[in-house]
Amino acid sequence: MKMIKKIGILVLLFGLFSCQEDDLTLDTIMVPADLSISSEISDDGSGLVEFNASATNALTYKFNFSDGSSAVAPNGNYTKRFTRTGLNTYLVTVVAYGQGGVSSSKSVEVEVRSDFSDPDTKEFLTGGNSKTWYVASAQAGHLGVGPSEAGAPDFYTPTYYTAAPFEKAGDELSSCFYTDEITFSESGENITYELNNNGFTFFNVDYAGEFGGSAGQDECLALDTSGEKSVTLAPASSGIPADASTQTEIQIGGGGFMSYYIGASNYEVLSITENTLYVRAVMGNNPALAWYVKFTTTPYAQQSAGGGAEEPEPEPFQTQFEDLAWSDEFDGDALDTSVWNYEIGNGTDGWGNNEVQYYKEENVTVQDGSLFITAKRESESGFDFTSGRITTQDNYEFTYGRIEARAKMPEGGGTWPAIWMLGANFDEVGWPETGEIDIMEWVGNNPGETSSALHYPGNSGGNAVVGRTEIANASTEFHTYTVEWTSENIILLLDGEEFFTFTNEASLPFNKDFFLIMNVAMGGGLGGEIADDFQESSMEVDYIRIYQ
Incomplete structure (x- = not known):
């Protein structure tokens, strides 16, 4: 510069x-x-x-x-x-x-x-005049923490911890965290902020001792937060990809903060709409950690009562594909090997992701109308875990369509199930030149979120184009994971609701035959640390269907 x-x-x-x-x-x-x-x-x-x-x-x-x-x-x-x-x-x-x-x-x-300007964020934040925000206590992941370093896998998601709905309710926490009121106001070119904390603030354990707490746990402590503070909207510098951030940062003057005290005043806006705000901030005394907070315009009393402003029902997704071209309902007692192949071993460098499992045929079973891919803690060929991976390569390959899979996720930290596709010319051109469409990826260390991704030259691995959405009860209830794939768009849906759209182009590798893959990995770049008490768990697939 x-x-x-x-x-x-x-x-x-x-x-x-x-x-x-x-x-x-x-x-x-x-x-x-x-x-x-x-x-x-x-x-x-x-x-x-x-x-x-x-x-x-x-x-x-x-x-x-x-x-x-x-x-x-x-x-x-x-x-x-x-x-x-x-x-x-x-x-x-x-x-x-x-x-x-x-x-x-x-x-x-x-x-x-x-030259920086973000009128959309400014308008959403202040409502053009003044708007009050509250912690989104009813939402999964309203508080979370993950790695902050740009070199870490998925460094811009709360992979270490996400709070369950109303997890901090009870005792004094709901009154000092969930009832906070943060008001952003606009006056000409300027934005101001004011936090009404009702006299008490929710402090991170690393700061509680500095403000008179017992230092050993998160605490509600008395703190005067009255008075307006200036707010600046600035370009974010975290390196988070544009599809996962607005690229705008809220900078609060005078030591202001957004409800949960972590010694930070700068918050990157990951997403913002008329009624929702999702921010990320790097912890003041531990820059290796990033904390996440979700906000809503619905007050806590209305959230906890199940009330609040009703959001309009989304329009049902209109598919372009109605005719069932192929499916596997897993109604028999064995995998159909005329369609599916078993992949065995650990690949190269843990299938390129530092995964720690060894894939075996025995870990893939069909019974009671479902496919089970089971990860286990057991020794095999020098590895401490086994699991299963199957593909339709060379047996069933196709271009465009709607692909639906109804599945339950495994349980346990370190599990990393996926339902995805690779280009049929993979063996000739390699990866990422062949293209990859991840219909569903889920990790046991972050159970409240599921994601989808597209990998291709220039956007692969940690630089893939990723869409994420919240999910509840992923391991105990079936959910439907869908991709609508055309020459114009690749649209990802969860339970029939669209959450991510990618514009397809003729120059991209998403306009030729692909084949299906299903597997459960352990650990690796996205799976993360494996829980000490993990023994065995399965991804259960009710069906997979392709409409064209």
Whole structure:
């Protein structure tokens, strides 16, 4: 990034005050002197400015900006992103604090250009005037945590933990978390935030001790959050793909936060609609963790009573394919090997995903009208787990159609079942050139969510195009997983409701024959850590059908 030195620093004032204890002597009152401020301003429209303040006898520095935000920087270095669209002049006042509480200050003006604008997020957030948000306590995953590093698999999903609906209800938690009211208001170009926490805030265990708690568990503690704080909408820099984020970050000034205290004030907006808001923030004292919170415009009392504003029923999905072309209802007592192939072993590097299971024919069974693919903790050929994987390669391959599978997921952390497809020319061109359509992927470590993905050159592995949606009771109830595949679109549905649409193009590898695959992996890049108590569990498939 090219940086331009800001010239014409305007020195406005130099102040001195002291608030001393009686026993302080003159040699302990060291007035910060020779305060200087330099700035480097980006010229790429990002609005970024790097500030450096220095003074003799200074212990720390505070930056106050004319847009209403402020920041403390002990070493005097601070990078600020200004987001008011266009070329604007801002007043920046730096206060240098010395021993004994004395201070000196200096102000400069900076002229900054910002091209960033997200009117849609601004409109949804404030309603064009003022809007109040509440924790979406009735939704699965309203609170969650996962890895934050961009190099980690699925680093932008709460793979470590997701809260069940109303999990934090009871005791005092529902009153200090679920009843929070966060109001975003719009006034011209500016946005403000105010948190009404009813006097108490829900603190993460790592911060509870700092605010008078017992330090050892999440706690509700008294905290004054009154007063408006400035809000800036800025481009997000986490590296989350565009299909999983709005690419916009909410930056709350003055140490503001969104209901669950994790020492963070910047929240990336993963998704936002008229009535739903899903955000992600990196934990302040543990940057390896990212926390997730879902919000709604329905107050807690109405959520817990099952009431609230009713959302319109979605229009039924209109399929283009009505004629059943092929199906397997699994009505016999053995797998139909004229259609299905068994894949045996662990592939190369755990099938390319560092999976830890060894696939065996014996782990695939058909009984009572269902197919069972069973993962087990057992030793086989140097591996500690076994499972099953079957394909229709060379036996049944097709182009376009509606593919439906009705299935129950296995149970247990580390399980990773999938129903998916690969291009029929896989053996000739390899992966990802052949193309991959993941109809369903689910992981036992994140049971409240299911996902679908498309892999192709330029977008494969950790850079695949992914769609996600919430799911309840995936292991105890059958759900229908569907893909509608045409030359124009690839649409993914859960239980008949569309949650992800991908635009197909002639240049992509999704316009030729594909074959089916079903398997249950263990561990690996997406499956994650395997639960210590895992012994055995199955994916049960009632049927798989193809309409054309």
